[in-house]
Amino acid sequence: MKLNKIIISVIALNIISSNSTYSEESLSKLDINISLKKSIVENIINSQLPYTIEDTGSGTEIFNSNKNNILGTGLNLLGAIDKKFAQSSESFIWAYKINRSPIVFNANGQEVGATTNIDGQFKASWNRDKQGTEMKLNGTAGIKSIVSVSPDWKLVANSSPFLNISNDNIPLDLNLYGLKFKTDINIGSSLEKSISSKLQKATKEIDSKIESFNLREIIEKYWSNLKEPILVNKDYNLWLTINPKSARYSDLISFNEDLGIKVGADANLHLYIGEKPANQNLNSLPEMNFGFVDDSFNINLPISTTYNNLNELINKNISDKEFNLYSGIKYSAQNVALSSDNSNLNFETNFKLSVFGFLNPTGVIKGSLKPNFNKENGVFVGENFDYSLESNSIILNVINKIFKRSIKNSIIKNYLSFDPNKEIELAKVFIQSKVNDIELDKNIHLQSEINTFKLVDLKVDTNVISLTVNTTGKSTIQITE
Template structure:
């Protein structure tokens, strides 16, 4: 510890060497994301930017809807040979351009959409009679993503095509005979666009389902069965026990698509011998429910006085405290205890007066620590001590300077601003969690937004401090 003071020693011992903790449920919510480019590449491979098709009337007129026109044209063929093969002599073609792909997410559904626009032309091969029509609409893939109770990522995708004119009106005036019918180009559009998108949906679903979320989570969660050694100097162990899991809506952000996943876990910390491994055999079942955008970890840590006394006394060795301008003291055999939220500190001391007079004795101090959550400061307005020594000189000095000594101890040793130390701890944690490789091409990336001391309390058995971490995490899936 860099700052040695009575209260700072106690606080830092708790921060660095928690002995046991109450069970508490923390929420760790994150996004499982993948690049939009994965979907874009699949669609681009199947569906070109320019879509063209052409054919003869036989591909349009053959159908009940156009039977009247076909009969009329057959009648005309008896008058004019140029209508003898009406279907083949009627030709058509269209060109459609598509835009870059855009994404929309609604609940569990995500759409990859491209706008399409083009022109359809049709005419008789030997006359000027014909028609021309603009084509507008959109096409794409609609996917519903979900996670099964046993942690399998499910994807059900289907293509869609919305065109302003799948049937185009055709008016003809041949030898005074007027014909009016609709040309149906739906089958051609289905063949040119929807069938290609159907291939893309199959590939997309296979790719998403091939991502073995369960194995990745299970592999890492199984590691959590074994307690994690946090501080080897003090034998500090952390256990993480999963309790529940849930997922919710799809999210479309700048370059990524993601699905929210949340877990509830119980965190416990122990001091001493390694705890027994946890006994959970399977992951908690996944269900659909509300998931926040952040993780919210609450970690209460408590230290019983017996263990804490051992740690503090070890840290007090060879430490000197300036209790006044003329007195320097070394402390040993410190014993902490508490009754009715009042902390009692008993300890032996060896003091040096005027840098050459050596005296010793013991001190019994009583204080009631206060923690200000808003400022992150610890202090003790209620503080007093009793000096027990055979030194008449030390007793006399204490009677003269006690109020001053109390004030020095209160302001210098019993007041602690945790802001700097907490910021250092936050920075250390951020380094650890910025990017963690979970599996090949799978990374856990986290940002800690805040780390605060939420509460500090004492009771007859222990001192307790509660930390709260808030931040964001994403499991990012990348391509090779």
């Protein structure tokens, strides 16, 4: 499997693991943003709701009958007495024109709102006596959506339109043949027809758009690959095992040009060098529940191996290779054997020297040291170092006895202190280049930023040696048009 697929499995899907021998101390937290471009929602609303809304009508049906039964009765009586009045009452003319602003988004809990401000003018006139009224209209309209993640990892959306008008009941004074009436003109139903009905169409399209992002399908696409250990590197027999613990999602968030929801997981991850580990017992995804989700991932990744596997790997890489020891002196090692007891690292190796090209002594070196990792500066130091040497060269044995202290000091100074920070920084740059932008599916991209990448622990046990790497950062699954 390619490296980017491994990174997708680890970062994009928030599913991290270990096997049964790995403790809960290495539990990793991966929280990831799933973001939707605001322009997607905005374009849907814009396609349904124009920036200018107008409507006109005539007749008295716009009068608020709930509040004006007296007026309605009076009009009916007058209409019965005077047919001309009945006809002229239909000459009541009304019109309004409303302009709306661009859409503004906000998020509160699991609800996200897309709101537009509306501002306009209402006019009404009764041509018989040139009576009329005029009033400003203002308010808000838009869509509210409640978005959640079901326990089986499905995005669920429930959207509804809203309309708030400051003056949907407009007061009107009428003088009918000397009789004065006060009534209300209610334009609420007309606005509902003009605005809310259009937004209702938009809500269906928005819900469909959100729910079409099948989070579960994307995760299960990789889930089947996680049941078996993943071979990360064939040359080093490097295996990744995965075992999720829990999953959760957060409130909705609104930021910059995106709307988002955060999904997180707590899980374990482990890399092994050597034989393929046992398969993971991953029958189903853990339930997704509402809970606190941070804005970043924090991965603890131990890399473990047995001494047998480590010895095999070392001997494979140093076989038939010569190294410069001093000017004119080269050495090669064979049959390197590492072991441990009481947190000490023991080593034994056969060696062969080439001294100025004509002396070739051989022998065996045995030694021990106590590995110590400084967590503050990330430097490895070998403490309490000692060794013994046996050689077929009498001269070499004599030199070793005379200069052993100097040789030990030279080895301690030059070889038993290792600062890997430069190599770790190069590894961080390499991984960052692989996770900048990964296409998970059409119009769905994983974008990640690594903040820290460092060694945090070293454990030397009787059977296993383990090195732990920690990385933190932020990941987003971006949904575009």
